[in-house]
Amino acid sequence: MSFILATYHVTGPAHEIEARAEAIALEQTVELPRAAVPDGELPAPVVGEVAAIRQLGESLHGVEVRLSAALVENRPSQLINVLFGNISLQESVTLVDAHFPEETLRGFPGPRHGMDGLRQLTGAQGRALTCTALKPVGLPTSALAERCRIFAQAGIDVIKDDHGLVDQAFAPFAQRVAACQRVVEEVNEARGSQVVYAPNLSGTPGDLFRQAELCRELGVAAVMVSPMLVGLPVFSELVADHLPMPVLAHPAFGGALRMDPAFQQGSLFRLLGADASIFANYGGRFSYSPETCRRMADNLRGPFGPHKPALPTPAGGMQVDRIDEIIDFYGTDVMLLIGGSLYMAGDQLYARSRAFVENVADRKRE
């Protein structure tokens, strides 16, 4: 039988840590005190086991727990449940990482297109990719489509909806997606480019399945979904059964979790099929450290069983003048998402978008 090895950070007195670690192993599996576990009747490895305890600080420990892969059954809801279901209710416990056995890795789809698929789709070879967002919510479809045209003419590889654009009356989903997709196709035909429009899918499963169907009918080349907003199990089913095109993951609501973001938005999103993962870059308006961003990129691009690399997509208050620094940090296997900083240019939106594209193009893979 194979095991998931989950790592938690636990705060509290050192003299309690052995009991706390044992309690985590039980809570996440049989959810019974040790004395109430019917030993004879259970397949032995079902009961979680403490694999290691390491002291990390005066009142901080790393606890590794072995969790039976048979409990997960390759279902996303159960993966989260076994990793962090009840124990998330203890505020002193943080899920920082997990190593999956081959059986579990193979049980989930991973990226179907991944980094290489997105390069093929956009024709972006030997350099970083560029990405921006259509916004703000409240604008009518015509105004959003006009912005989409400017970005497409500037040659930005991927133009995505803001994650707050859903199906509001201002710019209903079906109308907006048809208009923006048409604009991008017109520009691509005129310029011989491969710009991609990625609408934002959101709502209940029924909403999402209908939106996916419309996107397929319209020939939409990529989409964006926020896995934590729609729920990881829905994200998983949506990707596997309804979205043949590449999928960008957006981190909205994900920061609310007491779970390492590099694990969540890196490993978990990739495991469930994200081809690219948007995350808050260091030095922007969110609070991730360069070290977290490094691990995020590693989790998205590094070895991961049978799974393709996904494209790291740093975002969140990045400025056009930071392009060099960001490519120095991540290398060129990255997609740069810049939104607000382009809009600050006002009626110079085309010029600044063009500068974004050209600056990235200048940084060829070395």
Added chain:
Amino acid sequence: MSFILATYHVTGPAHEIEARAEAIALEQTVELPRAAVPDGELPAPVVGEVAAIRQLGESLHGVEVRLSAALVENRPSQLINVLFGNISLQESVTLVDAHFPEETLRGFPGPRHGMDGLRQLTGAQGRALTCTALKPVGLPTSALAERCRIFAQAGIDVIKDDHGLVDQAFAPFAQRVAACQRVVEEVNEARGSQVVYAPNLSGTPGDLFRQAELCRELGVAAVMVSPMLVGLPVFSELVADHLPMPVLAHPAFGGALRMDPAFQQGSLFRLLGADASIFANYGGRFSYSPETCRRMADNLRGPFGPHKPALPTPAGGMQVDRIDEIIDFYGTDVMLLIGGSLYMAGDQLYARSRAFVENVADRKRE
């Protein structure tokens, strides 16, 4: 136009709080710097507004933000997105509460059965309700069904699956639910009782819809779902379209959120249709304070627009000998969930379950 009033706790220096509050209002709506908001083109109230800032400590402030209800469009994913989508990525911001306008409250189903429906279903009038969990995962269906029989004979009102029981090979969903439902029906017929078995639904939307259908076919009287594990939008659609029977919400994975639990497991779960909400009681093996539990119960039972009261269901390491104290605290409009403490009785499982039922029955409404 109507507004949601969201309250955040923000840690950081007092001299930055006005700018931080403004940034939250923008982030959660237009997601643009103020200077890039196209004022003339937008319906004015779309842009979030700071309503109040209160100093709560040297480096802690409460920030109230007005968010347009039109952005939410009565969709659960968008409700979470507008309340806590991107701003969740700032670790110094916690969502503590929100007040919804009548328009938003009416846009969501709320409990269809609620507290009174659960009392009718179980015949439990004038006293607190009793509840326990079938566990542990790993046991075969026959052993779980045997435990179910003992609890039913003892007269526990609601016997729910452990939230870790899904569709594992040990006790597959269809087999387990059929067996436990049959056992409860047999006991009810023999004893003239109204014990309810509530299976745990889990998985992707497709899994959940199939499980719901099976439960309807088998005449299952109530079910349990973990809204945060399956995702709030799925929970919402599942309740509205697939589950005519009462629904118990389980908090698994919910504690991972930097969001006030009384708001999440009280207000949000109730808004989306939970008839009862299971939560970690104070003084058990989780870390909620009595004050949090008090607010949880208030959010579940108090006035909430057009919505029925839901049944507070404290749980998590409660002992049979704490029944008096817990009923003193919550009153009798409550369901007591005791699991591990019953199992600790070993072969005295029936006797201790019976004591649980009788002690609760002795505490009539005053």
